Amino acid sequence: MTEQPPAKKKCLGADCENDAGTLQCPKCLSLGIKGSFFCSQDCFKKNWNTHKELHKLASPETYNPFPTFSYTGPLRPVYPLSPKRVVPKSIPHPDYAESGIPGGGRTRSNKIEQLDEKGREGMRKVCRLAREVLDVAAAAIRPGITTDDLDKIVHEACIERNSYPSPLNYNFFPKSVCTSLNEVICHGIPDKRVLVDGDILNLDVTLYHEGYHGDLNETYYVGDKAKADPDSVRVVETARECLEEAIKLVKPGTLFRNFGNVIEAHAKSRGCSVIRTYVGHGINKTFHCPPNIPHYAKNRAVGECKPGMTFTIEPMIALGKYRDVTWPDNWTSTTIDGKRTAQFEHTLLVTETGVEILTARTADSPGGPVPMPTAAS
Numbered sequence: 001m002t003e004q005p006p007a008k009k010k011c012l013g014a015d016c017e018n019d020a021g022t023l024q025c026p027k028c029l030s031l032g033i034k035g036s037f038f039c040s041q042d043c044f045k046k047n048w049n050t051h052k053e054l055h056k057l058a059s060p061e062t063y064n065p066f067p068t069f070s071y072t073g074p075l076r077p078v079y080p081l082s083p084k085r086v087v088p089k090s091i092p093h094p095d096y097a098e099s100g101i102p103g104g105g106r107t108r109s110n111k112i113e114q115l116d117e118k119g120r121e122g123m124r125k126v127c128r129l130a131r132e133v134l135d136v137a138a139a140a141i142r143p144g145i146t147t148d149d150l151d152k153i154v155h156e157a158c159i160e161r162n163s164y165p166s167p168l169n170y171n172f173f174p175k176s177v178c179t180s181l182n183e184v185i186c187h188g189i190p191d192k193r194v195l196v197d198g199d200i201l202n203l204d205v206t207l208y209h210e211g212y213h214g215d216l217n218e219t220y221y222v223g224d225k226a227k228a229d230p231d232s233v234r235v236v237e238t239a240r241e242c243l244e245e246a247i248k249l250v251k252p253g254t255l256f257r258n259f260g261n262v263i264e265a266h267a268k269s270r271g272c273s274v275i276r277t278y279v280g281h282g283i284n285k286t287f288h289c290p291p292n293i294p295h296y297a298k299n300r301a302v303g304e305c306k307p308g309m310t311f312t313i314e315p316m317i318a319l320g321k322y323r324d325v326t327w328p329d330n331w332t333s334t335t336i337d338g339k340r341t342a343q344f345e346h347t348l349l350v351t352e353t354g355v356e357i358l359t360a361r362t363a364d365s366p367g368g369p370v371p372m373p374t375a376a377s
Helices: 026-031 041-046 053-057 103-107 117-139 147-160 230-247 258-269
Strands: 178-181 184-186 200-209 212-221 280-282 289-293 310-313 316-318 324-326 333-335 341-343 346-350 355-357
Touching: 026 053, 117 147, 117 200, 117 212, 117 346, 147 178, 147 200, 184 200, 184 316, 184 341, 200 230, 200 341, 212 230, 212 341, 212 346, 230 258, 230 310, 230 316, 230 341, 230 346, 289 310
Parallel strands: none
Antiparallel strands: 178 184, 178 200, 184 333, 200 212, 280 289, 280 310, 310 346, 316 341, 324 333, 346 355
């Protein structure tokens, strides 16, 4: 194993490609916030209005658990995490709820299950409940709330529906929902980070109800600043459109590898890239099972859609490079260049004639498409 040279610090300036110099934000130093380096005084002044929001997050009671880690963007974890939330014993738990190890994932074959009508009804029900929970949490998104606050909302909404939040203790994930901000691709852990006007936030909700899992996610704009930022709107709306374009292909006979061709072509047409590390997946009585659904072009996924199959498509789209870096928490995955990323996900049922979007939005669902801001706005 060869020794790696020390990683160069990147300037915290938005969209700045330069390496950072020795200039640090003096306010950050006084608050004990480490790693706030900029390439120049001009870059620091240019980014001051955005950067100073970090100062509001600092308090004697919170801390960065990985202060020496070379983060790729401005986001930092804000610990301590709240205690693990409890699900009443009266609610059925998945096999990993206590051990953290999903049994189905250790013994499953490559066979793709085709559900009978009873199974399809089970999936319809849990996915409808999952949509309700996501909408409840999304309605609470606003500047000033923490991602841990949103985790509590999701957890309690699951319990109210006699459901277990599937992420909780799945492979030891510590929370009930994934909250992925700005440059976080997926698997963000809810903590004490306060949402600020201009953030974009993905909420990834999965419920376990009466033996079945239902999985969906959406990316939302926090406040009005993000809706006025062309790059934020471009990446969010491109991700939304990529999922919509892929769903149009779902029907019996469609090859799993074809979804990535359509997704990548659309992403590139908008000047974006497709994350390759993470894929869509089969879902039913098992949280993650065959098939795998890659979102990038020229992949080698094996198999085709058949009636009764249930799986997710969940493209992760980035403004910059498609490669990713994982934080030392072993969950939070960020873009390698710190640029923003967005994701949307549905659980889908292949029918005899096409597709049923089991986690479809309702007329009252928060969020939805936002037009590209004009120069005047």
